[in-house]
Amino acid sequence: MVGTMAMQLPFIRPSRMTRTAPHPVGRPSPDDEVLLDAPDARLSPALVAAARGDHGPAAGLLLATRVAAEWERRDRYVTRLAAFARSRPEWLDAWLATAPQDPDALLVGAQLAVDRAWQSPARAELLREVSPLITAAARGDQRDPVPWRLALDHARGAQAGHKYFEELWAAAVRRAPHHHGCHVAALRYLATSWHGSHRECFDFADRAAQDAPAGSLVQALPLRAAFGYLTDDCGPDDCGPQVPRERLDAAADRAIALSPLLPPADPWPARMRNLLIYVLVRLERWPDAAEQMRLNGPYATSFPWDRASDDPLGHFLRVRDDIRAAAAKEPSRHPRSERGGRDRTGDH
Template sequence: MVGTMALLPPFIRASRTSRTARNAAAPHSAAGLPADDEVLLDVPDDRLGPALVAAGLGAYAPAAQLMARTRERAEWEYRDRYATRLAAFAHSRSEWFEEWCAAAPRDPDVLLVAAQLAVDRAWRSPARAELLREVSPLITAAAQSDVRDPVPWRIALDHARGTRAGHKYFGELWSAAVRRAPHHYGCHVAAKRYLAESWHGSHRECFDFADRAAQDAPAGSLVQALPTRAAFAYLTDGCGPEVPRERLDAAADRAIALSARFPSVDPWPAEIRNVLTYVLVRLDRHDDALAQLRLIGPYATSFPWGRLSDDPLGHFLAVREEVRSGPSERPPWRPGIGHGERAHSTDH
């Protein structure tokens, strides 16, 4: 059993002594929050979880079935998230994925995860740009394997950012992506990241892009959270002209409305709620932040906290404790000033 546990996917429980946990449980319970030792990092949903556990045991069939269903049902948001998580697991434990590749080398789902995995591996290398150019054929193969699927185009947008592709080429990729799925969240996040890097410090332009996308998207689309991603980038960047407070509040309000459309204590919207919580805390909207923390429940996510600390779970718990305890004696909010943490340079 010990060997099996070592293979399980990387969702992490908070590490606390039992005495600390007992002491922390009562005040958190009174605030409607789970105790620290009940909080988990990057918990998969009920569909992805069994596929990751099976992959940890060396079996690829559940992952193959899951990805096939997302493609057959055109569940592009789920497909994007699942491909990313499966590729991340294959990066650290590849045997199951190698068997899947050998069994179905031309399968669209295999090609998609392979493209994501290749980009992830290249991104971690000091020779990133050179290695990314070498994986272009894998992305092309994934895109050609199912012409309806926008997810290979999201990978292509990330790839273009890593290779510092020009605006014209990026625009061609963007057009191809939105033809397939006009409101695909992953593609919009990839585009915002590209714009943020090529327009470093020009946060108003990134807000313009995010606001237009959100205004055009349905009320229940994840794209409604894109302005909050722009707000997070601005609040952790510390450069460029000031963005009006009203615009930051409007982005948060839009994400609050989106969050309310999802069930509470649900891993699917957890990342959106985690990002929103950070923004609300930075804006000194502690009551709203506490409401989001109650909706988050035990589901912390690596993003955004991994951008701010090498211990994302510990950082989430520290921010949560600050919100639970009430406003502290701090200087009033000012734009572009960090929350006492360092922002990592990558947003991949």
């Protein structure tokens, strides 16, 4: 049974208040060895084959995640494969032509359609037109929460009302009560619907994290709420009483506790650790940021650094230098993680 803390979205309450080769852990990587958005060892062969026009490895990979109910990895792989297909669609077109009812191909195709629509000024109208693709993907495997994560993202972009979104949310958490992607989609919807109501976003994220297992990525959901706050023209101590500094630190602490439970120096948890490093730098918690940089190894991710710069890799490297200088008690410039984020469509 799904716990009420994970199920209940704030807007339905009676009232609301306003693997690649392993890298040694601990040895800093030279700048030219740092990798941006590196695929893990399972995804990499699928991307290499897709570049040759062969969809077979991608099909095998997604089938394996579905059979094993590896929903978090499946979600990540679908997103990355769809991103690859934006510039190299031939392999996906061939896959859909060969197996038009394949739930894995349908899901990648639906993700690609949503991504393309999201880039358009006519976003809401175009997103409504791709609804049948998401419906078809959702019918492919009734256990799979990933089409429902996609439906939640779609609903936000199409400016769907709260009642419809809540129906999608209930369907998503019935399938996987602690699916990280669905929780992130819900958090984004809340932030979009109630722009500036950071306390509500933190409340939702904290309830979900408290209800999730210790090793679940949902433990990092409050970190996403903290990131939203810190990139909404707010600083750790100067955006009013809505979110006290203690709540930002608690969100970071929860993610710090999660980090050692995930593989060190590995592409899979790099996105979470990069986000954690970003938040720790904004909070000027330099020793903690240095430890997460050590656990992260050579893996930079576009998100969150693309919110501050058009050169996310370069920005990551500069922030890494700041962390080293501050941790060594040397004079350091102010953290380069600028106030205020930009609405980048790559992360919707």
